[in-house]
Amino acid sequence: MELSVLVALIVLSLGAALSFKDTRLVFATSLIALAIVFSTTWNVYTFFIIIIAALNIASLEVMKRSQIKGVDYALVALMGVATIYVFFVDDLATLLAMFVVVSVPTYLLVMVTDNKANVDVGIKYITFMVLATVLFIIGAILLVHSPHGGLMYVVGYTMLVLGLCIEIGVAPMHEWVPDVFTAADPIPISIIASLAKFVPFVVAYKILVSTTNPLTPFVTMILAVLAAISMFIGNIGALTSKETSRILAYSTVANMGYILATLTVIINFNWIYLALTGAMLQLIVNSMGKIGFFTAIKEGKGSTPLMYTLALSFIGLPPLMGFWSKLFILTSLVYVKYTWLAFVLVVNSAISVPYYIRIARNLSKGWMLSLANAIALIAVLIVLITVIPPDWFVEAMKNFSEMLFIKGV
Amino acid sequence: MIELIALLYLAPIFCSIPIAIAWGMEKKPEYARNLPMLSVFGLFISLLVSLYILFRVDVPTYTIEWLPEYNINFVFIFDYLSKYMGVLTAFIAFLIGVYGLEYMKDDYRLGWYWMFFNVFTASMLLVVYSDNLLMLLIGWEGLGIASWGLIGHWFRDDDPLSYVGIIDRKVWKLNMFWSPSFGGWRAISTIRFGDMPMFFAVAAIYALTGNLNISEIDWAALFHHIGPAGTLILILCFLMGPFTKSAQLPFSEWLMTAMTGPTTVSALLHSATMVAAGTYLFMRFSWYVEPWHVHSLGLEYIYILVLFSGLLSALYGAIVATGCLERKVLLAASTMSSLGLMFASSAASMWLGKIALYVAFWYLIVHAFAKATLFLVAGHLIHVTHDRFCVGDKEVAKKMKLAFIVTIFATISLSGIPPFTAYWVKSAMDEVMHHLTHEFGALPLTLLILTSIAYAAFLAKFLSLNFIKGEKAHLHLHGGNVMGLAYSIMVSMLAVLLILIVGEYEPHAGEFLKEGFVANSFMVGVAVLASYSFALYVPRIKQLSSVGTFLSDRMYLPFLNDFILPKVGWFIAKIIDYCNKAIDFFCHKAIPSAFEGWSIGIRAIQSGELNKYIKIVVGCVILVLAIISVLGW
């Protein structure tokens, strides 16, 4: 497997190098690199990651021009490879490396636009990311080096969680999200809002699960409170936003709150697979929705049934994937006796109904044939995949939960 | 047997379906006006079946499976009461059906009329023959709905002839006139008010005994089981049905405004049969409960209540009738009075045994024929004079000899003038009340005698004001042969009854004969005759016209139904409406706008200045770390 990752990286760098010759070549090599990694690692999780990465790459095509045309494909592919690889990593150094590997390409991507590089947004974004990365890494190191708990553990845990919060945009550290989402180009944002969200969570999961100790239930409360705040701020903030991309920004804040909530489950390892199922499915739902919506924003129009399906998936209607993700999140919360948090989630899913419907209404402009629509169509097919009850996904996450432990901790 | 039962109930209903459908068509077919014949034919079949049952059926009950798992079945009972009552119902329904062929000839709503008329007959027969209480309730509800449908038959409210009361008359804030659609609503609402407690009682009986057949339930054990208070609640609930249906005080108003329906309906439903169903049910109940054998304090209270409410209703009805000037309303009040007498007499069975029930039942039969006759005559008069108030001088008597003679015979027979039909039954009733002296002193008998005297007076007044001393009326004579035939046959039944009683052909009715020869009864008879003669000679007393208005306004009882209760109801409805508005405002205005406010607040952070953001985030981080460190220490 390591070999395939290595090969993929070589292919990628070759492709990137060739970008000044023909950008289509990079497009091909990026997909090839992803395929190589997938061929040795295939399971349901990597399958979804590949789809998301491929959709992200394809969505870059919707942009007419780009300052780094060609390289952007390779960057996304690199993120994809890292997102898959992080799944199998079991040492702290590589985990943190992967965290950075996924984070850094987005610094570049966020500034990409059709005409002129958007440096203002870049600065805002990078400032926050650097802060996040520093906090996260310090927190991780403190955690790993405090085998007997104590204040070190508590501080480390908190720093890691805060770093994670800033990285993914959890309220009240979400200030960059609405600004960046509205100011930057929709396509790069769709990448930041989808593919880039996996690795921080996986890394956080791995580190937190490996370092549990009797103090964990206590510190988890701070996490639960943050998750609840984030849900409320995100959903309520979205209610009156006018711009579609701003609504989506707040929706991201809310969704990150849902996913953050699953991290409470580390207090009881028995149910961690349910939490993982919920978190991963919610990440996929979020990715699919954001890709579909942002490409539609970029094009200025989306097709009615696709937009509504994605909105309903966000709302959480069965048998769409958004239902199952919320179901498993709720299940895991109920199982670890965080019923109040489950209740907060329910209230929030009701608050969110009006604005998701509004997004769909804003973007729906009837049927048409275009790349953006094709991408949205694939996204819809993915959220429809759970017409078959996702037992298979639960099984995969059960296996994954075995692999969460880091060596040497 | 099952074929007979099917024929009895389905023949009238199925025979009226063609007219109902034909009338509902957008273009009425030409034969539609002849289809009522078919409906009447259906009634005729019922009559034949009921006669067959009277003479040929010997089994006491017949069962058809309905809800066998619950021990609830269609149980038809063929006893003394039901056999006679069945024939009475079917016969009167058929005869009034025939009358209706002419009376309703030019009506605009024949489908509705005949459908409900026949549904009514079938329902009434169901009530009459059923032993099972739930099955009886089906018929009972059928009576209610048919009554509603037929009272509100002229739903357009455009014909002044179909109103009750003087149009546009107001007393204080209350309109003292009632339209057919209002009459219907009032009838069904009053009946519903009584039916639901009765329904509860039936369910309670089922819950307590697991059986619903009146003749099979061990009533004494039931009353013993639930104690006096339980008995009181149960039977009182049960009797709410009969009380409202038979228009006892204070539920009498609906019967007065029921006169907005066609006269045939008043004759069949609101005098002879439907309103009598309440008393009939009470008789049937007493027949099998045998209260004279049961020692239950609760039951005794109930019977005392029924006795006095019956007598008071009788007196009220009779006095009100003396003040009435509307033909049908006068008769309606008199019907209420008679129903009161039936209740009172049945209730006396508590102390006197079955004989009181026979008296009540025979009074029901006599009253049914006599009152139906009078209504049919009234209907004919309304047709001829185009006036629903009592008008007509000797010219009417001359030109409508048959109606005149029939009315004389019917009033004389009904008021209890010796030796005509009702005299014998009334004599027996006098004796019954006389026997109650041990229990209640002279009060019951006094009330009865007062009622009888008033009763005779208003019957004579009816005769006098319509045929002899009324104002001059303009007559529109045409046709009327079928109608004349129908009420002639009807009134002749009173003669048949007289023969049955006097000739002692009917063993139980024959027993009344000896009561008629008791001196007391004869004195009452003489008093009645005197009152009758006086009223015939002086139908209206000018000096007492203000009292008359008070009486014809039913002693202002309408204020209860039309003013107090609706005011209370609308007041509650208004308060609740405000509550709804408040909840609506809270949920759909206040909460959403609160969320909007918060949302704007949340978005206000987004100033776009990086410095500020960094301050917030770093502040948060430090705050959280500080909190967690302090707590974790």
Add this chain to the structure above:
Amino acid sequence: MIELVILLLIPLVVTFVAPFFNSRNATYLSFVSFMVPFFGILYYLMAGTSFEIPITKVSAPIGEFYLLADPIANAFGLTVCIVSAMVSIYSLPYMKHRFEEMEYEVESEFKKYIFLYNLYAVSMLWLVYCGNLILLYIFLELSLLASFALIYLYGYGNRQWVAVLYFVWTHIAGVLALIGFLIIAYENSTLALKNIAAISYTAWLLIFLGMLVKLPGLGPHIWLPWAHAEAPTPVSALLSPLTVGLAGFILLRIYLTDPWFIDMYRTPILIYALISSIYAGFSVFKQKDYKKLLAYSTVSQMGYCLIAICLGSYGAIALVIQYISHAFGKSILFMTAGAIIAVYHGLRDVEKMGGLHEYIPTISNAALLGFMTLGGILTIGMFGEFFILKGIVDIYEFNIWVIVAVVFVFILSGFYGFYTLKIIFYGTPKGFKTPKIDRMLDVPLYVIGLLSIAFIFPPLATGLLNALKVILGVLP
């Protein structure tokens, strides 16, 4: 046994096939697709059969997915089928009128409509057969989605606002119940009804509260008049008769699984139910909009369901019958409201009506059948009331307050029924013109009405009540 699956699949398949036909054929197809299962289910009901059909096994905590075809499910399924079939016929002329009013292209819009309509109806049909709570929740939300879309697309007034309002309220209801289900899953490590051993306090409470919003009880009831009044009428004729009552169905299922909650909090629930029923009954009198009036009547009638569930095993039978009778009655009534809207171009204000019997006698007579069914006069509703009243004596004996309150509730529904009839259909005609009424606008009403009457006589009454006797064995 497996035939049942085929019966249930027919409408499901037709849902996806019907949009390919023209409007008339699609309507007939949908009609037939609900009538076939109707007769099948009727057969099962009359035979009193009770069986399970396994679908698939899902890992814990979800547990086995299976169809549970007991008499309760059959009774509910029967109702869903017949009402859906009749309303589908009725939809054709009504929605044509509605599309013309909205200036849509009729044929293409009808394809969308018939798909959503069938999806809505079929999800309710499947819901009642679900043996697994998660499956049940899925169909609940599916029916919510379809009905939401129908209101959103074709409703009246501020339809998008109303649709979202409807969605939010019922979504809260659904998700509250979902958390309850999840707690059940945690405690029993299954959600298959037959394997659930016990339901704890929190789970019961959450499900109960959720269903109270959905049913709805007093307080949350405020969403219902909006949604049911502003929905296109054929949708109202499913929403009100079928959908809200399914909350009662879910409560009944939970009750039969573990009755302790209701048994323990019987009296407060009963008091609440009585108040909410009487409250809604009085609300009816002040309504000016015919459809809103009917919606309040629904709230009152759903109070019956809540009353019934507090009254032991006979109460449970009453709940099933009450569902059927309310479905029959209210579907007829909403269709009469729709017919008036269709022939008089959106006439809904009862104050402007009066004497309508003169012009639309067939609709008026159907409304009479509808209100008779609601009031339990000569119709199946009679059994519902009978068993509720019997339940009172079983549980509360001769508690005078309960008796008076319940009897008053029944009286009240008769009152507002005939009062409404009087002010809308009788009295002096107000000079409308006599319209030509499409037979599809009135015949379905009579079919339901006559069925409602037929259900008090053998053999239908015998079969239905004998089958429902299974409930008696389960509860105390």
